[in-house]
Amino acid sequence: MTEKTLCPYCGVGCGLEVLPPAQPGKSVHRDSEGNPIWQVRGDRAHPSSKGMVCVKGATITESTHKNRLKYPLLRDSLDQPFRRVSWEEALTRLTDEIKKVSLTHGADGICMYGSGQFQTEDYYTAQKLLKGCLGTNNFDANSRLCMSSAVAGYMQSLGSDGPPCCYDDLEQTDCAFLIGTNTADCHPIVFNRLRKHHKRNRDVKMIVVDPRKTKTAEAADLHLAIKPGTDIDLMNGIAHLLLRWGKFESIFIDECTKGFPEFVEVIKQYPPELVARKCGIRIDHLEEAAQYWGDSERVLSLWSMGMNQSSEGTAKVRTLIDLHLMTGNIGKLGAGPFSLTGQPNAMGGREAGGLAHILPGYRVVKNPQHRAAVEQAWGLPEGRINPNPGRDGWDMIRGLETGEVGLFWVAATNPAVSMPDIERTKKALLKSNFTVCQDAYYPTETAGYAHLVLPASQWGEKTGAMTNSERVVTLCPAFRNPPGEAKADWEIFAAVGRRLGFEKEFNFANAAEVYQEFVGLTRDRVCDLSGLSHQRLREEGPIQWPCPEGETETISSGKRLYTNLHFPTADGRANFAGYHSRGLAEPEDENYPYVLTTGRLYGHWHTQTRTGNIPKITKMHPYPELEVHPRDAKKLGLEETKEEIWVEARSRRGKARLRVKITKAIAPGTVFIPMHWGALWADDAEANALTHPESCPSSKQPELKACAVQIIPINKP
Numbered sequence: 237m238t239e240k241t242l243c244p245y246c247g248v249g250c251g252l253e254v255l256p257p258a259q260p261g262k263s264v265h266r267d268s269e270g271n272p273i274w275q276v277r278g279d280r281a282h283p284s285s286k287g288m289v290c291v292k293g294a295t296i297t298e299s300t301h302k303n304r305l306k307y308p309l310l311r312d313s314l315d316q317p318f319r320r321v322s323w324e325e326a327l328t329r330l331t332d333e334i335k336k337v338s339l340t341h342g343a344d345g346i347c348m349y350g351s352g353q354f355q356t357e358d359y360y361t362a363q364k365l366l367k368g369c370l371g372t373n374n375f376d377a378n379s380r381l382c383m384s385s386a387v388a389g390y391m392q393s394l395g396s397d398g399p400p401c402c403y404d405d406l407e408q409t410d411c412a413f414l415i416g417t418n419t420a421d422c423h424p425i426v427f428n429r430l431r432k433h434h435k436r437n438r439d440v441k442m443i444v445v446d447p448r449k450t451k452t453a454e455a456a457d458l459h460l461a462i463k464p465g466t467d468i469d470l471m472n473g474i475a476h477l478l479l480r481w482g483k484f485e486s487i488f489i490d491e492c493t494k495g496f497p498e499f500v501e502v503i504k505q506y507p508p509e510l511v512a513r514k515c516g517i518r519i520d521h522l523e524e525a526a527q528y529w530g531d532s533e534r535v536l537s538l539w540s541m542g543m544n545q546s547s548e549g550t551a552k553v554r555t556l557i558d559l560h561l562m563t564g565n566i567g568k569l570g571a572g573p574f575s576l577t578g579q580p581n582a583m584g585g586r587e588a589g590g591l592a593h594i595l596p597g598y599r600v601v602k603n604p605q606h607r608a609a610v611e612q613a614w615g616l617p618e619g620r621i622n623p624n625p626g627r628d629g630w631d632m633i634r635g636l637e638t639g640e641v642g643l644f645w646v647a648a649t650n651p652a653v654s655m656p657d658i659e660r661t662k663k664a665l666l667k668s669n670f671t672v673c674q675d676a677y678y679p680t681e682t683a684g685y686a687h688l689v690l691p692a693s694q695w696g697e698k699t700g701a702m703t704n705s706e707r708v709v710t711l712c713p714a715f716r717n718p719p720g721e722a723k724a725d726w727e728i729f730a731a732v733g734r735r736l737g738f739e740k741e742f743n744f745a746n747a748a749e750v751y752q753e754f755v756g757l758t759r760d761r762v763c764d765l766s767g768l769s770h771q772r773l774r775e776e777g778p779i780q781w782p783c784p785e786g787e788t789e790t791i792s793s794g795k796r797l798y799t800n801l802h803f804p805t806a807d808g809r810a811n812f813a814g815y816h817s818r819g820l821a822e823p824e825d826e827n828y829p830y831v832l833t834t835g836r837l838y839g840h841w842h843t844q845t846r847t848g849n850i851p852k853i854t855k856m857h858p859y860p861e862l863e864v865h866p867r868d869a870k871k872l873g874l875e876e877t878k879e880e881i882w883v884e885a886r887s888r889r890g891k892a893r894l895r896v897k898i899t900k901a902i903a904p905g906t907v908f909i910p911m912h913w914g915a916l917w918a919d920d921a922e923a924n925a926l927t928h929p930e931s932c933p934s935s936k937q938p939e940l941k942a943c944a945v946q947i948i949p950i951n952k953p
């Protein structure tokens with residue numbers, strides 16, 4: 237029987253159809269090692285992907301049976317080997333540790349670090365356990381490293397989180413402005429849809445802003461290879477020209493926004509000569525970009541990590557939204573500021589309260605009415621939810637360093653590779669009193685620092701909902717059994733909650749009941765999903781929110797937010813920001829003369845827990861390379877030969893040894909390293925050995941995209 241589901245890799249959220257390995261009259265479908273595996277193809281009926289699928293989605297079942305964790309494992313200290321234990325022993329030990337740490341450190345001594353790989357039911361149950369029952373807001377997720385600046389930017393400028401656009405806008409726009417996103421490699425199906433539209437319509441323009449000439453930039457009409465950290469200068473420079481040329485929407489600005497006069501005072505300070513010099517681009521290119529913005533009826537912006545992973549990430553996002561507000565490019569067909577999420581269900585996490593400062597239904601912990609609404613829904617006494625945001629991901633690492641965190645529970649993610657300043661992260665993990673690693677896979681770099689390892693079931697082995705970047709919710713059904721004794725993440729969280737005495741709060745018979753409770757908390761909010769249920773999603777297929785209770789028509793795509801030009805702020809107006817750029821937290825200098833930028837490669841996914849086991853993908857990128865411009869290569873004495881060239885990249889925090897790729901795709905003065913290789917996959921080649929943890933003060937998202945390095949030629953190790 238064919239099952240319809242969602243690709244569990246990136247936030248594009250492509251629909252998949254999976255079929256059992258054996259089909260009548262056909263040979264059994266097998267992976268490269270001869271294991272029978274489920275077949276995968278794109279789901280033509282899925283509104284977001286229309287049957288398209290990239291190499292990751294197409295090969296997903298080649299990895300899901302490899303390196304699986306089947307049983308709980310326990311050890312008393314990190315120098316001991318693990319021993320297999322029963323779930324009973326594992327959960328008893330975990331709840332004993334939680335009780336102990338609650339007494340020694342208080343509730344805030346407990347932290348959980350989750351993942352955009354969670355289904356919404358996992359997210360909801362986890363944050364309910366921490367925020368509602370244990371009384372700490374220390375639940376954060378790896379989405380903090382991915383899109384928390386987008387969340388903060390939307391909230392501050394528009395009054396609420398939630399991307400206002402949809403994928404249909406990719407085919408309706410006159411001008412696509414892609415900034416800080418290598419969409420072709422990282423969100424391939426979004427890029428396919430945009431690229432087709434761009435190719436078919438000569439008048440449609442594509443501007444790409446990126447220090448690297450990526451595949452995305454190659455397809456653009458205009459590529460602005462700005463110096464890292466000058467995004468705000470560039471966008472203010474575009475706004476300056478639009479103002480000078482009178483190309484702004486006065487009626488929209490007057491009726492729907494506030495703060496425009498103050499914004500004008502800021503952008504007046506960005507004349508083209510200054511901006512071009514700061515950004516390292518030509519003045520006529522800056523003017524061309526402004527002209528495309530000014531002449532287009534519908535401008536759609538796409539962005540991801542290049543904007544978000546910055547010590548001024550929120551300011552960058554808000555400056556981009558300023559451009560949209562100035563030109564009235566929001567709430568209409570083919571236009572708007574559209575954040576692309578990295579992970580498959582980072583959006584579901586945002587809806588379900590999956591970060592340390594938010595609560596379900598796009599509520600925030602600082603707001604007393606929001607806390608009261610959630611406490612009431614959970615049947616908890618008033619004042620139970622802490623009014624202060626909990627620790628963000630990096631703050632949890634700092635808490636391990638100082639001993640303020642007594643229990644660190646990691647689920648479905650691999651911070652021993654993905655956190656900034658990885659040597660400092662690893663030292664902090666070594667100091668941890670008790671670390672739990674709950675994952676589908678073993679070994680992982682993080683499991684090497686755990687005392688207790690819990691086996692989780694994953695995609696295809698549990699039923700749950702996921703929301704993609706365009707707010708389309710898809711039910712992902714279980715179609716095969718989990719290996720060994722693995723359990724769904726939400727079941728593990730609920731079991732711990734019940735053992736801690738919260739029987740009633742975690743009395744869920746199945747994931748559908750969890751989802752039902754969750755959607756009730758979204759009623760009348762911007763992210764209103766109260767009309768959804770597992771049953772409805774199963775019967776009707778993917779549905780886009782807002783989907784309030786009572787809305788019975790199945791709308792699976794094409795919905796936009798703010799089409800009435802009324803924003804969810806106190807006065808209904810969107811807020812101009814008007815930021816000046818502070819630049820990079822760690823700019824290049826005499827001792828560290830290059831700016832390192834990090835990123836992703838087509839095919840690979842995060843820390844390779846899955847994609848590292850797929851031959852088709854590992855053949856494309858068998859090892860990490862440091863990209864350097866030919867001019868810099870010459871300065872460094874690196875000459876292209878048939879032999880491998882090696883360098884050591886050094887920052888103030890650590891070093892990485894890599895092969896070199898000399899390419900004009902990277903701007904002079906900048907080098908690039910992919911972020912996928914942790915200690916299990918390559919010796920000494922971790923991008924995060926070099927990065928620093930300085931983060932955006934508003935979103936707490938670290939500046940993983942840029943740090944200063946020196947490059948030293950070395951012999952092949």
Ligand code: SF4
Pocket residue numbers: 243244245246247248249250285288289290291292293294423424425426
């Ligand atoms: Fe999966 Fe993203 Fe590829 Fe779509 S674009 S198939 S969601 S990895």
